[in-house]
Amino acid sequence: MSKGNGLIPSKLHGADALRTASVGLRTRKLRAALSALGIMIGIAAMVGVLGLSESSKSDLLAQLDRLGTNLLTVQAGTGIGIGAGELPDEAAGMISRIGPVEQTSTVSTVDANVYKSDYVPAGQTGGITVQAVDVNLLETLAGSIADGKFLDGATATYPTAVLGSVAAERLGIREVTGTQQIWLGEQWFTVIGVLDEFELNPDLDRAALVGLTTAEDFLDHDTVPTSVLVRVDPDYVDAVTGVLPATANPQNPEEVEVARPSDALEAKEAADDAFTALFLGLGAVALLVGGVGIANVMVISVLERRSEIGLRRALGATKRHVAVQFLGEALLLSVVGGIGGVILGWAVTGVYANVRGWGTLVPPIAIAGGIAAALLIGAVAGLYPAIRAARLSPTEALRST
Amino acid sequence: MTSTVTGEGTAPAGMTDVVLSLHGVTKQYPTTPPVHALRGVDFSVTDGELVGVVGPSGSGKSTLLHIMGTLDRPTAGEVTVAGYNISDLSDKDLSALRSRHIGFVFQQFHLLSGYTALDNVADGLLYTGLNVHTRRDLAEEALLRVGLGHRLSHVATKLSGGERQRVAVARALVGTPSIVLADEPTGNLDTKNSDAIVELIRQINDEGVTFVVITHNREIAEAFPRTAGLLDGRIEYDTGVRR
Numbered sequence: 001m002s003k004g005n006g007l008i009p010s011k012l013h014g015a016d017a018l019r020t021a022s023v024g025l026r027t028r029k030l031r032a033a034l035s036a037l038g039i040m041i042g043i044a045a046m047v048g049v050l051g052l053s054e055s056s057k058s059d060l061l062a063q064l065d066r067l068g069t070n071l072l073t074v075q076a077g078t079g080i081g082i083g084a085g086e087l088p089d090e091a092a093g094m095i096s097r098i099g100p101v102e103q104t105s106t107v108s109t110v111d112a113n114v115y116k117s118d119y120v121p122a123g124q125t126g127g128i129t130v131q132a133v134d135v136n137l138l139e140t141l142a143g144s145i146a147d148g149k150f151l152d153g154a155t156a157t158y159p160t161a162v163l164g165s166v167a168a169e170r171l172g173i174r175e176v177t178g179t180q181q182i183w184l185g186e187q188w189f190t191v192i193g194v195l196d197e198f199e200l201n202p203d204l205d206r207a208a209l210v211g212l213t214t215a216e217d218f219l220d221h222d223t224v225p226t227s228v229l230v231r232v233d234p235d236y237v238d239a240v241t242g243v244l245p246a247t248a249n250p251q252n253p254e255e256v257e258v259a260r261p262s263d264a265l266e267a268k269e270a271a272d273d274a275f276t277a278l279f280l281g282l283g284a285v286a287l288l289v290g291g292v293g294i295a296n297v298m299v300i301s302v303l304e305r306r307s308e309i310g311l312r313r314a315l316g317a318t319k320r321h322v323a324v325q326f327l328g329e330a331l332l333l334s335v336v337g338g339i340g341g342v343i344l345g346w347a348v349t350g351v352y353a354n355v356r357g358w359g360t361l362v363p364p365i366a367i368a369g370g371i372a373a374a375l376l377i378g379a380v381a382g383l384y385p386a387i388r389a390a391r392l393s394p395t396e397a398l399r400s401t
Numbered sequence: 402m403t404s405t406v407t408g409e410g411t412a413p414a415g416m417t418d419v420v421l422s423l424h425g426v427t428k429q430y431p432t433t434p435p436v437h438a439l440r441g442v443d444f445s446v447t448d449g450e451l452v453g454v455v456g457p458s459g460s461g462k463s464t465l466l467h468i469m470g471t472l473d474r475p476t477a478g479e480v481t482v483a484g485y486n487i488s489d490l491s492d493k494d495l496s497a498l499r500s501r502h503i504g505f506v507f508q509q510f511h512l513l514s515g516y517t518a519l520d521n522v523a524d525g526l527l528y529t530g531l532n533v534h535t536r537r538d539l540a541e542e543a544l545l546r547v548g549l550g551h552r553l554s555h556v557a558t559k560l561s562g563g564e565r566q567r568v569a570v571a572r573a574l575v576g577t578p579s580i581v582l583a584d585e586p587t588g589n590l591d592t593k594n595s596d597a598i599v600e601l602i603r604q605i606n607d608e609g610v611t612f613v614v615i616t617h618n619r620e621i622a623e624a625f626p627r628t629a630g631l632l633d634g635r636i637e638y639d640t641g642v643r644r
Contacts, residue, residue, distance in 0.1 A: 394467075
């Protein structure tokens with residue numbers, strides 16, 4: 001300070017400080033780009049991971065919202081001492097009398113195979129099952145029809161079938177013409193509809209669905225429910241789950257399995273969360289390595305630019321001005337890397353989300369946090385080199401050629 | 402316009418004629434064994450002088466220049482620059498003193514390679530607090546003074562050695578300092594360019610700028626109006642102002 005000695009203190013305007021901080025970046029472009037790259041990769045990894053997990057989470061929430069979390073499946077358990085269990089005939093009827101149950105739909109597995117025609121050898125079943133179902137199945141499962149129609153009161157009594165998406169593909173049926181026939185249980189069945197994928201019950205994708213009455217009349221099937229699909233008032237899901245086994249099979253409630261298909265989706269998401277944490281950790285490591293890279297480059301830069309430091313001191317720069325210059329350079333490097341990383345992370349999220357058909361959602365906190373993390377790393381990485389540069393005595397700095 | 406740069410009016414009165422004075426200046430480096438770079442130097446420069454300081458290598462020339470330029474402090478003795486006794490000044494004050502009162506010309510030019518001649522010269526005013534337009538205007542003026550009006554926007558690396566040193570001289574002049582210190586200004590130049598720089602220094606001195614030129618070249622030093630000889634950290638002879 002000019003303690004009354006009349007000297008006007010040295011001064012460096014903000015814009016000039018920025019300009020001096022960018023000297024190294026402009027004169028050593030490749031090195032600057034490479035050292036910013038480390039930070040960029042770290043930030044991109046973190047932004048990308050947060051963006052992807054957020055995008056997939058929002059997609060899952062939308063999916064759950066659409067499908068509902070109030071679907072329960074009641075199945076006869078299979079296992080040692082139980083064998084392939086069966087539910088009592090009256091299971092669906094009894095379940096529907098539980099107060100909060102809104103809808104039930106019976107599925108009964110038919111012992112029959114499906115072929116494209118009667119010339120196909122019996123062994124080549126294509127893994128397609130035949131299921132006798134209620135006409136309200138589509139509604140209960142929140143499924144949708146890809147082409148044609150689902151079973152209704154009329155078609156559920158005739159030899160007609162609706163194919164799950166995988167079954168249709170295996171039978172080579174892409175669209176429904178109304179005249180296509182399949183060889184089902186030693187008889188010709190007319191295909192009246194093809195379904196979209198079931199998100200909640202993928203088993204039915206590999207099935208040919210026929211009406212319950214059709215199964216009894218044409219396939220000699222004795223309707224025993226294999227499973228009952230139940231839609232429950234969302235507020236009473238847990239309560240209903242508790243009473244379902246005893247209601248479905250009062251004699252052997254322990255043989256009844258109750259599942260909530262939406263749990264599987266959530267479990268999948270939880271598994272993804274574990275990966276998110278892993279990738280975040282990797283991003284943090286990349287960021288750290290990037291920071292070390294910047295510190296390294298800055299230390300070298302200070303050594304190489306001793307004469308510039310000496311010159312600036314001779315021109316009237318204070319120690320602080322020199323420190324500000326080199327700290328500023330480290331910050332610029334890391335901010336350039338940080339912004340690049342955010343853009344890259346966003347792009348990665350956008351491309352991946354697009355491929356998966358999700359909406360791109362990069363949380364603002366990831367962007368702000370990414371840039372803030374880059375700044376912090378830059379500040380830490382630049383501090384030591386900046387102090388070293390400032391402490392260099394002008395004579396020593398000028399002596400080196 | 403230039404009066405805003407020097408701030409001369411605020412300097413302590415009484416010694417206006419003497420720009421630089423060293424009194425009993427000693428510099429010792431704490432190595433083992435200790436190096437006595439300067440041993441009691443008495444030396445002063447008055448306004449408008451052109452002094453050549455000559456000495457062989459190891460005579461303490463660089464140390465003398467650093468102390469005159471307030472880049473280093475003496476172990477003992479008194480240094481006064483532009484009326485300021487440097488022992489009264491903090492490191493920060495010394496920076497301020499250098500930015501306004503002392504111009505430097507170095508053997509290695511020390512130009513920023515990616516910058517134009519104009520920007521390099523304008524950087525001579527970077528720490529004075531002047532705005533960028535004023536700095537550039539003054540830089541252009543200074544470049545015209547050293548005969549580089551046609552090289553304003555040339556990048557430093559594209560200039561010849563002689564031109565680079567002219568840019569460095571312009572940078573030293575741009576803040577209208579009380580004194581310009583030149584450290585072997587011709588050391589990296591061939592004879593022709595060397596003569597041209599010496600001629601430039603004389604010409605600028607004629608315009609009233611005070612110069613101290615440090616060199617190992619006796620011929621150059623002795624052609625100046627005043628010559629001081631340095632040997633083993635002592636002023637061996639001082640011709641005073643000739644004629």
